[in-house]
Amino acid sequence: MQDQDPHRRGALAGLLNSVAHRLRQPLPGAQPRLRFEMPPEEQNGAAAQGGTGTRFGDPGPRISAQHPLYVGFMGTVGVGLALLVYWIGSNTTQLLLWIVAALFIALGLDPVVRWLEGRKLPRAAGIVVAVATLALAVTGFFATLIPTIVQQVTQIVQEAPRWITEFINSDFFRSIDTQFGVRERITQELQKFVNDPEAMGGIFGGVVGFGSTLANGLFGTLIVLVLSLYFLAALPAMKKWGYRLAPRSRRPRVEALAEEITGSVGNYVIGQAVVALLNATFAFIVMSIVGVPFAVLLAFVVALLAFIPLVGGLIAGVIVSLIALTAGWQTAVVYAICYFAYLQFEAYFISPRIMQKAVAVPGAVAVISVIAGGSLLGVLGALIAIPTAAAILLLVKELFIVRQDKH
Template identity: 65%
Template sequence: MDPGRIPSSPEMKNPVRHPIHFGFMASVGVGLALLLFFILTNVGQLLVWISAALFIALGLDPVVRWLEKKGVPRPGGIAASLLILVGIITAFFATLIPTIVNQTTQLIENGPGYVQDFLNSEFFRSVDEQFQVRDRVAEEANKVFADSGVIGGIFGGVLGVGSVIVNSLFGTLIVLVLTLYFLASLPAMKKWAYKLAPRSKRRRVEILSETITSSVGNYVIGQACVALLNATAAFIFMSIAHVPFSILLTFVVALLAFIPLIGAVIAAIVVTLVALTAGWQTTLLFVIPYLAYLQFEAYFVSPRIMHKAVSVPGAVAVIAVIAGGSLLGVLGALIAIPAAAAVMLLLEEIFIARQNRL
């Protein structure tokens, strides 16, 4: 044995097993996990903005690529797409926001009166005779209209006044800027991401990624078309039936119609409840044609628009929408179906293909 060499013990050969070293590394790991949790909880709004911008960018990317095929350079296509998007948003804020704010204020101020008219209607009196729910409904309705926080929650924090509108404008600006950067750098981002895959499988990863991103883009465009048609039909029917606050309700319908599967049903319920304050004749005059349109949309409009975007079984779609809505609200419900389609595609191309080779 070399006299100058210090014999090593088992603990020195494997320092990971030393209790002090293990405790220190465990403490560092817990600290990093708490730091990551703190960062995520404090930048949650930023993550929502990034997700929304990426979702919009993927939705506009098919339009930009279509313009490229027509000979328009990609920067020109990006500029044209964003100008159209900014024009639509600007027109919305310039024309609809004052009306929406005015009608929202009127609805909140006159809400208790509408509730009393509904409670005194023949329809509700017949229901109350069977179930004795008048006192309970009146109590809950008064709580709703007395609590500004509840009112803000009903309208998603978008239809408020003052600081809520300013925050919405600021968030919209941030999303538009991020969308511009994502659109401009999307090809470079994809090429860089493909380099993370092994060289032998890079081509297959590229094909799968392009399929998924194209599906998301087509889905966004298709869902926007469906929501626009739904809101237009609802506005026409509300105008014919003279439903109060038709412009405000059209905006609500457009937002809810973006939510797949259940959004249109929720919109129908919301408008029906408001229409009941004007009488059962108004309600029937709106509900019958709107429900007929929803059937037409479900069997003819949506399949024709969405058949090229995603193909997800109904049960999987419902579960995905509920899970996405629980996690991220409206944005989660929007991205739930393309995310489910992407997972199913990956399972088919990777796991099922491997199982077939065994």
């Protein structure tokens, strides 16, 4: 029996090895998954060329760059490519805006993911944690906010007829109506509008257009979220590919500049979100104390506007102060004093501490960039204006000025 045990153990080990070998073999007809991988970096250009002058041998004589045929051909190709790029850009404007927004969000979440990576958490798990936390926070925020907003919007709709009636019966409106016949003019325009079939068709078209705009907005939001996840997951690989496009002698410099720019953008997004949250919280507290109506709805508006740098808080303060006039001029004055005093405190104490690792842009450049970005791309342009201006200033300082100082 003792002699048979080693044989049995050997046979069992051989059987297990055979099964493991079969499991490691690919299934019949299966093909390996194709991956778009980066080509290996060449360490020695001369060795890679094999001593022939080029990688594929001697290409023979080349046409001179000053030859009229060469200049004309390349000029035609350049103009054609420029027109092609313009045509593609003009027909894919919405897609480009979605891509920019998704990249902006990915850069904003990247510092959080890298912080989690520094805590020995894999990047994939860090992305899941960061996105899940953000999704839960946004869901909880809207789940708490939406019922109150719906209630307050309903209240506004219910109170609107009473406000209109009080305005029509006011002495101010009566004096204007006596001088200019406003009531009669409004009645004529309403009758003309109701009896005009094109106007009624325009209302129906407006409703359909609003539904289409809402559907496009939801679809765009979904696309931006999906692209943000892809960009966030592939951001290190995207950076490596971008660095490989630069000449090898300049790659360390390009990498340092790119890391500084992307890091500043990410810190700016997070910092601006924190500043907007603090701004809206303070506004809600003051509105609740002084008795401004629709405090929750207005706090949500303040949070959205606070994302727009420099001018967003100012616009939010003016809007809320005007609405506070419905509760009395004393309420509006008290709120305006408190809120604009907070804006000064935020500008000198809160923002410098939160944004100390973000971008630093001169005030005049920041104002001009925000106005230009808003004119070109709307709210998205205003949001990305300051990081873009900071990146341009950094490139000018590190590339152009350094080169000029050498001459």
